[in-house]
Amino acid sequence: MSDLSSLIKAIVAGDRDKAVQFTNEALRAGVKSSDIITKGLQPGMATVGEKFSSGEYFLPDMLMAARAMKTALEVLQPLLTKAGMPTIGRVVIGTVQGDMHDIGKNVVATFLGGSGFEVFDLGLNVPDQQFIDAVREKKANILGLSALLTTTMPAMGRIIKELEKVGLRSRVKIIVGGAPITPQYAKFIGADAYAHDGGEAIPVCKQLVGK
């Protein structure tokens, strides 16, 4: 098998041109697209997440890495449509109703996508019912809720209660995050987990789906 270390390095460096170059080289060398993802792109993104959590990388470094990964994925997309994207779990994610902030949520969504999760990003200002419907329709393993305002964070607790009411709560793990959210608040509203940032969200979500 072709050595994917150059691709990993390109992702870690956030270099999209090189990420595309090494993806094409791997394909020409006969590496399966699924292996390029699981053994090249995903380890690269995992390293970026670790560097962010340790303080070495900044949020823009994560954005550049995510852009490089997305560009490489576009190369693989036509092949993946036939073979299907390898996934370790389905995540529905969004910013709760009344909240127009999405930088943090976008980073988390991108990183989960780059780490092997199938991500359904509902966007921002998402009504409670839309989360419930998406959890049901997408058969989500994880629901990610984001809020930046103290006025909007109560929506998280409401959604959890509604999931209980409609019998979906036991089927989905819930992770919450955002500026005013703390681990104590996550516990207070009955969420399963809290993540401070995109780097932290990856291992927490993997743990939630037993990976």
Place this chain on the structure above:
Amino acid sequence: MAMTHRQRILAAARGEHLDKAPFGARIDLWYGYHLAHGTLPKKYQGWSLVDILRDQGSGILYRGYAIVKEKYLDMEVIEKTAPPYISTEYRTPIGIIAKKEVLDTSEGALVKYEMEKLFKSVKDYPVIRYVFEHTEPVDDFATYNRMRAEVGEDGLVLTGAQFWSPVQRVMREIMGYDVFFYELADRPAEVESLIEVMKDLSRRKLRLALKSDMEIFNVCANWSDDIHTPVFRKYFIPWFQEVCDFLHSHGRLTMAHVDGEMRRLNPFFKETRIDVAEAVTPAPQTRVPMKEFREQLGENVTIWGGIPSILFEPMYSDKEFDDYIKNLFQEAAPGYRLILGMGDNLPFDGNIERVGWVVELIDKYGKLPIQV
């Protein structure tokens, strides 16, 4: 004669030693929400924000949003409203740019959020430069003067984001966070030319604002570690140094609204020459304890804040609130250059009575110098 709240806050901002820590509370989010929903506590129905804080016994941080407005010359500006959206087109001789905003009342008071930024592609650079090169600052002191008269000696009126640093304006308002960093990586010269145009406009706005009697200028809004540290060093610090030197030479003070995660930016604060770090939000709402804020910001920066918003929520018991304030004073010892305040506001479900309680706790634990 006893000093007023305003005098005490300004003295602490200048680094003068007081007998106890002043308190400048901010409750506009809580007030706006309950006023809009008709849910102010029975006692306070029909009261103004200022009178509620007077009743609680605290000093007042009263936020206005602008003292200088922007007037667009040599272009046609067309605004179309289709609630909740507002679309604005800037038709210039060299091209058209547009933005779309949504009016949101989730925070109580009406707030505009940009759904579509002015910058959409590389062809927008010259048009955006044109728009801001042909923007003239005009004073809008009437609202400020009214608020100033309303507050009197009981606090200060501060502006919102209007004087935020030019690079932050490009980052947050013109491009959006992620696009800014992609553009800075792909087309740094274009981004820098835009920042220069914004600097020129900011200088003209600041010169005009000096005609007001505003004591403390909020020169940058919403700091957090999201601002890339290398970008902060290269683009933010030189600007703050210029602005601080300019405002200091006219006898004014400067502040930055720093209510985010600050571990990475705190070590650079001293270099900016900004006088006040406002809305400082320690753990548990962020990861930085008050002690670290105090040590990192040093002896020449006044901290205004220290009480995270979430502490006012029912999730935290009265005892936890009391213990937090007591510990806050210990971590901020000896307590000079400290103005108690919220990081950054009383939340909508916060307990207003805890504002008055802070006043009592200052009498109990906040006598200066604080002995550890």
